[in-house]
Amino acid sequence: MSIFREHKTVADRTASDRRRHKQKIEKAIKDGIHHIVADESIISKDGKQKYRIPVRGIKEYRFVYGSNGKQVGSAPGKDIKRGQKIGDPPPKEQGGQPNKASGDKGEEYYDIEITHEELAEYLFAELKLPELQKKQLANIENEKLKRKGYRSRGIMPRLDRKKSAIARIKRMKAAGFDPDAAGENETFSFHEDDLVYRHYKMEKKPCTNAVIFFVMDVSGSMSQEKKFLARSFYFLLYQFLRLKYETIDIVFISHDTTAKEVNEKDFFEKASTGGTKASTALTLANEIIDKKYHPSAWNIYMFQCSDGDNFQEDNQKFLEEIKKFESYAQLYGYCEIEPEVSWISDSGKLFQLLRPMRSNKLKLVRIQKKEEVWSSFLDLIGKNSKENV
Amino acid sequence: MDYKLDDLKVWDDKIIELAKKNKLDWFDINYEVIDYQEMIGAMVHHGMPSMYSHWSFGKSFEQTMNRYNVGTEGLPYELIINADPSIAYLMRDNPLYLQILIMAHCIGHSDFFKNNRMFKNTRPASVIQRLRAAKKRIQGYVENQHIGIDKVEKTIDACQALQFQTTKYGQERRPHSEIYAEYVEEINNDKDGRYTNFNLDLYPLEPDYDLLGFIEENANIPDWQRDIVHVCREEGQYFWPQIQTKVINEGWASFQHYNLCHELELPDELHLPIIKMHNAVVRPHIGSINPYHLGFHLFKKIKERHGIEECFLAREVCYDASFLRQYLTEEDCVELNLFSYSTKKTLGATVDDVSDERGWKEVKEDLIAQVAGGSIPIIYVDEIKRDKMLIIRHEHEGRDLELKHANEVVEYVKYLWNGPVKFYTMIEDEPWEID
Numbered sequence: 001m002s003i004f005r006e007h008k009t010v011a012d013r014t015a016s017d018r019r020r021h022k023q024k025i026e027k028a029i030k031d032g033i034h035h036i037v038a039d040e041s042i043i044s045k046d047g048k049q050k051y052r053i054p055v056r057g058i059k060e061y062r063f064v065y066g067s068n069g070k071q072v073g074s075a076p077g078k079d080i081k082r083g084q085k086i087g088d089p090p091p092k093e094q095g096g097q098p099n100k101a102s103g104d105k106g107e108e109y110y111d112i113e114i115t116h117e118e119l120a121e122y123l124f125a126e127l128k129l130p131e132l133q134k135k136q137l138a139n140i141e142n143e144k145l146k147r148k149g150y151r152s153r154g155i156m157p158r159l160d161r162k163k164s165a166i167a168r169i170k171r172m173k174a175a176g177f178d179p180d181a182a183g184e185n186e187t188f189s190f191h192e193d194d195l196v197y198r199h200y201k202m203e204k205k206p207c208t209n210a211v212i213f214f215v216m217d218v219s220g221s222m223s224q225e226k227k228f229l230a231r232s233f234y235f236l237l238y239q240f241l242r243l244k245y246e247t248i249d250i251v252f253i254s255h256d257t258t259a260k261e262v263n264e265k266d267f268f269e270k271a272s273t274g275g276t277k278a279s280t281a282l283t284l285a286n287e288i289i290d291k292k293y294h295p296s297a298w299n300i301y302m303f304q305c306s307d308g309d310n311f312q313e314d315n316q317k318f319l320e321e322i323k324k325f326e327s328y329a330q331l332y333g334y335c336e337i338e339p340e341v342s343w344i345s346d347s348g349k350l351f352q353l354l355r356p357m358r359s360n361k362l363k364l365v366r367i368q369k370k371e372e373v374w375s376s377f378l379d380l381i382g383k384n385s386k387e388n389v
Numbered sequence: 390m391d392y393k394l395d396d397l398k399v400w401d402d403k404i405i406e407l408a409k410k411n412k413l414d415w416f417d418i419n420y421e422v423i424d425y426q427e428m429i430g431a432m433v434h435h436g437m438p439s440m441y442s443h444w445s446f447g448k449s450f451e452q453t454m455n456r457y458n459v460g461t462e463g464l465p466y467e468l469i470i471n472a473d474p475s476i477a478y479l480m481r482d483n484p485l486y487l488q489i490l491i492m493a494h495c496i497g498h499s500d501f502f503k504n505n506r507m508f509k510n511t512r513p514a515s516v517i518q519r520l521r522a523a524k525k526r527i528q529g530y531v532e533n534q535h536i537g538i539d540k541v542e543k544t545i546d547a548c549q550a551l552q553f554q555t556t557k558y559g560q561e562r563r564p565h566s567e568i569y570a571e572y573v574e575e576i577n578n579d580k581d582g583r584y585t586n587f588n589l590d591l592y593p594l595e596p597d598y599d600l601l602g603f604i605e606e607n608a609n610i611p612d613w614q615r616d617i618v619h620v621c622r623e624e625g626q627y628f629w630p631q632i633q634t635k636v637i638n639e640g641w642a643s644f645q646h647y648n649l650c651h652e653l654e655l656p657d658e659l660h661l662p663i664i665k666m667h668n669a670v671v672r673p674h675i676g677s678i679n680p681y682h683l684g685f686h687l688f689k690k691i692k693e694r695h696g697i698e699e700c701f702l703a704r705e706v707c708y709d710a711s712f713l714r715q716y717l718t719e720e721d722c723v724e725l726n727l728f729s730y731s732t733k734k735t736l737g738a739t740v741d742d743v744s745d746e747r748g749w750k751e752v753k754e755d756l757i758a759q760v761a762g763g764s765i766p767i768i769y770v771d772e773i774k775r776d777k778m779l780i781i782r783h784e785h786e787g788r789d790l791e792l793k794h795a796n797e798v799v800e801y802v803k804y805l806w807n808g809p810v811k812f813y814t815m816i817e818d819e820p821w822e823i824d
Contacts, residue, residue: 001402001405001417002398002401002405002417002418002419002420002492003417003418003419003420004394004397004398004401004419004420004422005419005420005421005422006394006422007421007422007423007427012426012430013427013430013431013434014429014430014433014434014446014447014450016442017442017443017444017445017446017447017450018446018447018450018451019447020442020443020444020447020542021444021445021446021447021448021450021451022447023444024444057448057451057452058444058448059797060445060448060546060549060550061550061793061794061797061798061801062549062550062551062552062553062765062794062798063550063551063554063765063766063768063783063790063794063795063798064764064765064766064790064791064794065764065766065788065789065790065791066788066789066790066791066792067732067791069731069759069764069787069788070729070730070731070741070755070758070759071677071729071730071731071755071759072678072727072728072729072730072752072755072756072759073675073676073677073678073727073728073729073730074673074674074675074676074677074678074679074682074683074725074726074727074728075673075675075676075726075728076673076724076725076726077726078675078726080726080728080740080743081740081743082740082741082742082743082748083739083740084739084740085736085737085738085739086676086730086738086739086740110448110451110452110455111451111454111455112451113451113454
């Protein structure tokens with residue numbers, strides 16, 4: 001006779017092995033992260049998303065035969081002849097040379113699953129996030145006291161008189177004491193056990209809504225490296241704000257001489273070779289704000305990356321639109337990624353243009369290599385991470 | 390799920406009744422109904438409820454997840470272990486017809502495990518407890534601050550590399566003293582001078598094909614390491630019979646599920662998808678050998694040609710090589726259109742022989758060479774020289790080893806032996822040494 005059992009296991013039996021495996025191929029994962037951050041939409045996906053990235057796995061070695069052995073196949077109904085070719089020739093490296101110097105028999109790649117949190121962690125490690133800051137980033141939250149039930153102990157201001165009185169009456173009835181029949185000097189006093197206090201708990205409550213405008217100048221060329229820098233930067237900013245706000249809307253705007261709202265994929269992949277009119281992006285953003293995101297209900301942010309200059313004639317318009325945006329927004333951050341520096345000055349025109357407008361709400365940073373992403377990020381959000389935004 | 394656990398019991402009872410009638414004799418099966426994630430986890434542990442921790446299982450998990458997301462070959466999510474009582478897994482979301490098919494298939498496997506003589510020494514009644522105890526001990530070594538996870542892991546890495554360089558039938562190791570006494574006897578009775586120059590100081594006196602066992606017995610390593618070698622060696626020995634009988638085992642189980650499902654008198658809505666699934670499972674894979682296909686085909690033919698009694702005999706005494714040697718005929722080779730191929734350096738993979746009148750025997754030999762663990766090279770201990778140097782050799786039977794792998798494994802042997810090692814093989818007809 002067989003026994004049937006419904007197995008509802010809470011513990012995941014391979015969890016620790018998978019963790020250990022991940023630890024061992026951390027380097028391969030970090031190398032893979034590079035691709036996933038450069039290629040995948042990671043900002044517009046929600047936190048519960050899991051990613052499968054191809055990694056070069058750890059090789060397990062056993063005594064095995066080389067490839068000069070014979071194998072048997074089955075092909076009923078097909079016409080097979082001696083000498084017939086049934087596969088592609090082996091890769092060039094093996095040809096001509098005897099097996100002695102053989103390289104790896106095809107590195108094995110397979111997908112490994114990582115969560116959004118792990119992605120953030122590996123990315124932060126890649127960007128050399130100091131340990132302490134990692135914790136700070138995780139703890140940036142607003143805390144509020146929230147009512148939660150009752151306790152028999154507490155402080156006087158929290159005493160719930162009504163409930164305490166009811167408790168006393170219950171006890172009175174149980175003891176058989178009838179207040180009406182009692183004499184003048186007979187009282188039924190309160191006992192400590194009667195007292196009921198209101199209980200509060202500290203609850204992390206994100207405050208309202210935010211909308212983030214990510215703006216990118218796509219008139220230059222966006223290499224894989226630049227994409228990685230820009231995306232890591234935006235990702236950090238997004239992670240930071242995500243912890244503060246319950247709802248975050250994201251608007252991607254890419255521009256050359258005209259601006260367009262796009263999705264994350266196109267945002268990072270499209271590139272054109274036109275000139276640059278940065279004001280168009282700001283104009284579009286302001287329009288969108290007027291239409292959908294009223295500043296009284298939304299906390300508005302914009303982060304703009306550029307690797308190029310701006311058309312001279314456009315500068316004035318750009319400044320005007322920036323000023324308009326500033327009036328709505330919490331924070332505007334301009335980031336220069338590997339600027340195309342002219343021989344004369346050491347920073348792009350937009351950077352220079354915005355310099356005098358620097359304030360708490362308008363920040364400028366520069367990123368040339370990935371080690372700078374983190375420090376630029378800190379500059380942008382202000383070193384004091386508990387600032388009220 | 391459009392059925393309940395009790396429905397499964399009802400069907401299982403019917404299957405059991407029919408199986409008994411058909412003279413099957415198996416270890417009782419405990420079915421665990423689990424979900425997809427748990428199934429992958431169970432497969433990675435080869436169905437064992439307890440297994441020691443190692444990163445390779447984590448890797449296996451990711452790879453298996455990949456494979457099952459892409460598509461499946463063989464019977465999907467079939468998992469049963471050689472144990473008494475046995476444990477088999479059913480995936481919760483599987484439709485009823487598939488559960489019925491799997492249960493019938495599992496009875497075939499359990500019957501095979503119980504009766505096939507390759508499994509005689511696998512100790513199915515205690516394997517689960519032994520593995521659980523091993524897991525605890527290994528966990529203890531990991532937590533022991535004088536040992537720690539890195540050393541334990543490295544040891545397991547090395548043992549897994551050598552896992553199948555051990556005895557195939559779980560036979561006991563013969564003590565050196567016993568073999569020594571035998572040779573002394575031979576020398577004393579040596580009439581034709583065969584043992585004149587025989588060196589009794591050789592250790593081992595004969596080539597020792599149980600590399601892991603030799604290391605366990607003779608290496609100068611701490612007890613905890615010796616214990617891990619022992620655990621991995623036992624694991625290798627436990628699984629060897631399954632490696633040796635892949636074709637015949639799957640063939641037998643498919644043969645049983647085929648017969649049982651026909652005899653069950655299933656309503657159409659269950660019978661038809663079962664037939665469809667069965668056909669998918671036993672279809673030939675172009676360019677390779679599908680053990681379900683080959684095994685099922687052969688059992689059908691054996692029943693036709695020799696009767697059902699012969700089938701039962703085969704399931705008891707054969708392993709893949711003898712199974713094929715005994716029962717695979719020219720007619721089968723032609724019907725299955727078997728061919729052999731190999732990969733040449735510049736030409737790529739080309740066909741060497743086909744199943745025509747002059748070639749079928751060669752193809753059959755090639756097939757026999759590749760089954761029953763035929764893809765696992767044979768390595769033996771030759772001797773221990775002065776300074777504790779371990780000499781190991783590859784028994785070359787025509788196929789060269791893959792060198793990068795061989796180099797890495799020799800490093801593992803050095804680690805486990807805890808001393809110098811020299812390894813000899815042949816590459817392209819020339820002697821080759823790794824040290």
